[in-house]
Amino acid sequence: MFQTFEPVSDRSFAGKHLPLLRAEMKKLNLDGFIIPHDDEYQNEYIPAYAERLMWATGFSGSAGAAVIMTDKAAIFTDGRYTLQVRQQTDSNFFEYIDVTTTSIDVWLTDNAGKNLRIGYDPMLHTTAGVNRLRAASEKASFELVAVNENPIDIAWKDQPPAPLTPVKAHSMEFAGKESDQKRKEIADAIAKAGADSVLITAPPSIAWLFNIRGSDVSRSPLPLGRAIVNKDGKATLFLAPEKVGNELPGVLGDDVDIRAEKDVTAVLEKLGKEGAKVAIDPALAPYKYVDDLKSAGASIVPLTDPCALPRAAKNKIEIEGTRTAHIRDGAAVTQFLHWLDTEAQSGNVDEITAAKKLEEIRSQSDMLRDLSFDSISGAGPNGAICHYRVSTESNIKLDRGTLYLIDSGGQYPDGTTDITRTVPIGQPTEEMRERFTLVLKGHIALATTKFPKGTTGHQLDVIARKPLWDVGLDYDHGTGHGVGSFLGVHEGPQRIAPAPNTQALLPGMILSNEPGYYKSNEYGIRIENLIVVSELKPVEGGDREMMEFETITLSPINLVLVKPDMLTQHERDWLNEYHDRVRTTLAPLLPAEMKDWFEMVTRAI
Missing domain, CATH: 3.40.350.10 (Creatinase/prolidase N-terminal domain)
Structure with a gap:
């Protein structure tokens, strides 16, 4: 486990x-x-x-x-x-x-x-x-x-030691672009900023830039370290020596010098004494490093992490990989939903048993490397806690007449997944069905939105909330976060949220679409799929190039909780087309004994 x-x-x-x-x-x-x-x-x-x-x-x-x-x-x-x-x-x-x-x-x-x-x-x-x-x-x-x-x-006398897990190469089969090509792009950004080098301190950027992965952090395949990239594209990668195997230097090549992480301060001081212009991201770099550079005589050039945008806007191989990962993961989640609809309807299954069952099904794939976060397995009132984490102390049963919310994901070499489904245990109330349908309407509204170049996620957030707002309801979290490619399940700079955000949505960015509703001490509802920003394309009769979202998560949305009379024809069409794609794509991957159930839960309404 x-x-x-x-x-x-x-x-x-x-x-x-x-x-x-x-x-x-x-x-x-x-x-x-x-x-x-x-x-x-x-x-x-x-x-x-x-x-x-x-x-x-x-x-x-x-x-x-x-x-x-x-x-x-x-x-x-x-x-x-x-x-x-x-x-x-x-x-x-x-x-x-x-x-x-x-x-x-x-x-x-x-x-x-x-x-x-x-x-x-x-x-x-x-x-x-x-x-x-x-x-x-x-x-x-x-x-x-x-x-x-x-x-x-x-x-803290029994403080655990720092992790020292091996750093491994991330294959071109999944990365889609060689590290030296990426470093050339970063070098161009350094030169454009008028700097001699850039200090990269964010592990996701280091993992992306050098095409490496690690396991220093649970649920995120990150190697902890630092890097300095020069304007000629050469770089120094700082890692604890215990993490570096015999193969890594050869994979990284002669233009990457590997040094111990404890040497970062000495190298920064050397740059300062040379009067170097060093770019740093003021929102990411530890203040101590900035102070070290200034004290040694360096000039600081403020620069947003130059890896952040190219890391967020996935290349075609990364997008194709995440589609494949979502098909694999969707089949696992669908088998779990079948289990919920059959064995878990008794009222005798608890939250931990359910979380273990889903992990067991996911683990049947030899591609699974980790979960992308600890599963949010929330029954009844615990489902109303947005980031609930079940423990032996909080664990309760999936009682009949309640809702069960499961938010989970997997880390695969070809992609990171994140999906939430809400399932009735026994017969749901009319209020539950109405509010689930309102959440679904917001989910569909965002999934089907077209938007022009330059649009930010902040501008789109209200689209998912409007059905709830119309009846005086809302939710206290963002509608969408960025997602990495075999990296963090939460990734910036893109997001869809009420807080102002100046980052425009770019082709290849992966985000979540997850409106919800939470009735304190009673139940929680959330519907989450991952979506990819499409390439710019003309719209017939329009005068601007537009983008849209491709939904890449594939698993049934519970139809028992849907009130069809609350949906417009457009919304019904979307739901029916989505379920048709789910059925067509996943049917070959599911056990034969699930066939009748699967056809029923993906039927047209």
Whole structure:
């Protein structure tokens, strides 16, 4: 099993660990300390040693932060974790803050008094983040203090070691473009920016650029490391020596020098002494590296990670690979849906059993390398927790008369998948069916949208929400996130969400389409497929080239929950055509005994 279901934290963590942290803060003469969820690489999913926020607070979500003062503390999360943070952290220790309305710097402005010393780890904060904190410190007259060693790392006596898993080449069969071609593109971007080199600190960009993968991070095939690329296309790749096998140097070629990751600071200092112009992404690079460069005499050239856009806009081989991965994965999910419709309808199956069953079916493919995230297996009220993670403590049965929400995905060498289906256990209520159909209407509206060049995901978000808005409903998460190619299941810069985003959608970008509805303490509904932005094409009678989405996820959408009379003819046509494609594509991959069931659940309505 890739997943485990024992609780990774509990509400006692703060009571046990905050005194230890505050003791170390006192030694450093700190009145407060900022704890981001981020690790030194700004990863979403982080290695066990970097779970500093969870150690201090008990909160195990993939996004959040905390500020620990000597006499109080606050924890910051967004709408995805409103319920989870209250379940996992003790309100006797923490004030709960919605980060979308009150950011850390704003909270510090109001709560950090004059001359107080507020500490932060410069390896865990970006330049952009530190600049916001500095503005707050100037406004409120507190002192912002960079620590040389994180006090949590001192207080956390059984902290796990950093991972040292082997780095492997990612075949051209799946990558679609040689590393030297990619480095040439990055070199052109460096020269255009007026820099001599660029410091790449994001592991997904390093994996993409050098066509390598690793397993330092669960659920994401990432090798942790750093890289410097020069304007001539030559590069230095910084990896722990234990990760580098005999074959890797030959695969990377003579233009890539492999050095130990601990050498990064020395190389940056050398660049500084040479007066080099070094490009860095202020939103990604650890502030310590920027400070090292400046102190050594380098000129800093702000530059958005030049790998981000070409990594997000997949090439034709990557797109074809992800189509294949989704067919394979869709067949597995469909077999699981059959199991839900038969064996799980008794009311005796629980969330962990269901999650294990889906993983078991997926694992029958020898192409599966990992899950793309821990499955969200939510029955009844747990389905209303957007990023719910089932444990032996929270596990409940799929009771009859309730809804079951399963959000899951797989990591395959040819693609990363992410799919959510909502299934009734027993007979659903009319309210459940109505709200499921509203979510489906929003899903179809986005899936069938055409849009001109330059359109951002922010502009499209309302399309998926309108059916819910019309009756006074909504959901507190984005409608779509970017997805990598055998990389992270959450990938920027593209997204479809209410928050402003200036990144235009480009051909080859993969996103999720996942509107939902959540009735607290009762049930959750979400329908998620992955979609690919098409190439520009003319529309008959139009005067602008337009793009559209191709839906690549293939698995039945539950028809028992659909109220056909709420759908327009256009919406019925889309659903029928989608199910016809699901049936035609997946039927050869499914067991013969599923034939009658499969035809029924993909029937035209």
